[in-house]
Amino acid sequence: MPISTTRRSVWQAGLAQACAVGLGTWAAASARAQQNLHRTSDPAKTLRVLAWPGYADPDVVKAFEAREGARVELSIVGSDEVLRQRLSLVDPVTGGPLFDVLAANTVEIQRLRELNMLAPLALSGLPHAAAQLPRFLRREAIPGITDGGRVYAMPYTYAEMGLIFDRRQISTPPVSVEALWDPALQGRVLAFDGSTHSFSLAAMAQGLSPFQIDATHWGRVTQRLVALRRNVRGFYSLPEESAEMFRRHRVALMFANYGRQQLKLLQDQGMDVGYVVPREGALAWLDCWAITRQARNPELATRWVNHLLSLDSGRLLTRRQGLANTLEEPAGVPASGRLVWLEPVEDEPRRGRLWQRIIAGERPERLVA
Template sequence: MLAWPGYADPDIVKAFERRFEVRVEITVVGSDDMLRERLARRDPDTGGPPFDVLAANTVELQRLRDLNQLSPLPLAWIPQAAAQLPRFLRREAIPGLTQGSQLFGMPFTYSEMGLIFDRRQVMHPPESIQSLWDERWRGKVLAFDGSVHNFSIAAQARGLSPFRIPETQFGPLARHLVALRRNVRAFYTQPDESADLFRRHQVAVMFANYGRQQLKLLREQGLDVGYVLPREGALAWLDCWAITRQARSLTLAARWIDTMLSPEVSRVFSQRQGLANTLEEPPDVAAGAALMWLEPVENEARRIALWQRIRDGDRPERLGS
């Protein structure tokens, strides 16, 4: 099994081993790059990746599906899936999960990227992603230092697709991000860093790239903060369980996924990791809130290059038409 930290805790694994009289071998990865490297290895017996089951986000899932490395999921052996929230039962609406009538990934956990605000300064919860550009909060805004996501939220603010930016819109969106740069106090990269900046600089509004993880950190520090999802929809990552095409036992792999979707395991996972499960709506978010699952973008290299120029202080007129 290939999984992320906390996705297969020892007590859950041992219970599964006892129930099905098997032994589970787990490889833990900490980044998408590491996941790709592990999946590039080959089992001498099967010729495929040396894993039966893996956890990956929808972007990686789509890549693996296109490489013909995944097996369609046998839903008949995953009965717990029927109890998932409606947004996860509409599987064809989630990019990367399906191809034709076949399902290749089972939603397991997710985190949306909302807006965190200081209740003492912001009397009315911010409704739009455009709040990050609101000049009332100049110098009191925190944003994430990420090229892909920043172009996505700039596109949202202008009513465009966050993942498919038209060629003619890169210049205008780059200039919109210059305006964001001028409005923020700082850009952060890590959750702990964002919590420290929020507290030290009395920040009013923050784009929460790590979602509830940051909310939890701030509340643990005693700050009176709220959390909302913008009306344009919140970018969100979704990790899914999948079965490799070379899996030795399709039945056993499906039983593992079914176990991870059980109410008991789902609740324990959320309590321990602070991440949402697919059976219950998390607090602070209205049922049916609009989530925009991450997809591959039109030109990642271009976003990276433009964002670097914006961060380095390029003037708007030099960023294209």
């Protein structure tokens, strides 16, 4: 079945998100319009934040602004690819990124650290971090966030990418990721519009390494994604977009890139949905806050991270978004299946190029991996 939705541009996706949940916008001018206009215009007192949907709700931002006498310019991303694009833009004054502080998963944190784009954190300015769960206090054991005894990112939230299903259409919970390819569900499946995770998902479905696709398996994995494209109703980028598509198109099954955040969105809208971790396992991410090396006010950025690590902020994140925080154990854990923590992949540009051709509907015989 042909894809029913076209890919949104970065700006359109960001604007749609801002309209839906009031979380800001891509453009700094629109972000300022949503903030208190009486704030100081001093660049050193303006914090430029790059985050994912739901990570910094307006009341959380306003509380920080009121305490610090500062202004927050919030930009939202919907994929790792968009995050990289935004961070590639250069501030003409500092020569660094256009953002002071950002939220990203550990794979992206490692990449940014290796590019010398992140500053080591001043742990003395992060007292809330001391209350994190023991597994997050063992920071050296978390791949990508430390180097040479210095900490470059602070864990914030985590989730597994499970499967969400409509109980009215699927009475027995799916046990395998192969359900996404089930011919009986053709036109009633949603998938995530992201090259890296999509290739990892298709590799896992075939019992292959999700992060290091062997040279002999590229064609096999690519064809599997072509088959997925034919089975899905459409591809989404943002959580709210997925919930709207799920409801409007009477979707039966969705690959939940945002995990329990999407589950909560649908449940809050009255949908009778279930959530499973398939037997092959689920890709899982850990998002962290980090400060860019050329942040205009590192102390203000540090106070922002500490603000988001507070118990109050963590509980708001869990209650509103359904995402786990790093201070309390989640109320529920997957009953089955294993978590496959994200790792760097073998060739991201290659995945990106092939993915664009796949979702554009290019004929399979022309897709040479």
